[in-house]
Amino acid sequence: MALREIIGQDRALRILFGTLKRNRVPSAILLSGDAGIGKRLAAVNYAKAINCLEPVDFDCCGKCISCKKIDSENHPDISTIVPENDLISIETIRKIEETISLRPFEGRKKVVIIDDADAMNIYAANAFLKTLEEPPEDSLIMLISSNPDRLPDTIRSRCINVRFYPLPSDGCREVVSKNIDAKNMKFILNLAMGRPGLAISRDFEKENEWFAKLLNNMVQGESKDTWADKSEIKLWLDMAFILLRDMAVYKITERESDLMLDKKQLAMKGQGIRSILDTYQDMQQVKGLLDFNLNKSITWNYVASIMRKCVNE
């Protein structure tokens, strides 16, 4: 594919093409915005456009040997970094420094794409700052982040910031339906909330079944089958927010068409809107505390007490 084929990110593409047209590729770019909206795809295709042997209107051709090597992750001048155990360490940053200090082997520029760049710890960020301050010639670093606020200001201010936004519903539908063939497309698009990459990489229907099963266990007071780890707690809480959002919306409009989940799932009883919103807020607090290593079974019991109250009211 080519950079221009990325759907629903016209503004971001205008900025990226602007740098290519003026031949002013910066040494560092931060691609920020929600997960699943095309940041990584844009980064890879921008790297292709820079190194393409037969560019078409400043975009990559997608067919030359350089484009093909980048697509198959075999280009010696392009590397991608992803966090290991949610962390980008100082050792990784040192390796990046080494890699980009060499001249390109066969492309025009050395490109390093750092996915989830906000996973750098403070030591890594400090080391990385030095690279950003004195970028080697013929190099480009692309940081990708859905939590750019977690990056130090000193790093952010040294990058061209290209912001990505969730896609409008037509664009989201177009991307999702090109990639998956789902029975319940409406449900999937509802949950994608403009982030087609999430709908493609995850199975929302299965996640929802899992969420409902655990909620049922929780409300029944069973705690045998709980969350496996912190990422499952986060995922489960995100589903709980959708459920509570639906409950509140249904209280107000009483229209099924406004719901993201199936109405059957809402367990509506006599809950007042205030109680639903309070529950929502309490759960947000739990989510905020997760980064402080909350104990899993304490979290389970606490969340259970909140949800039981809300669902049974």
Ligand SMILES: [Zn+2]
């Ligand atoms: Zn090409």
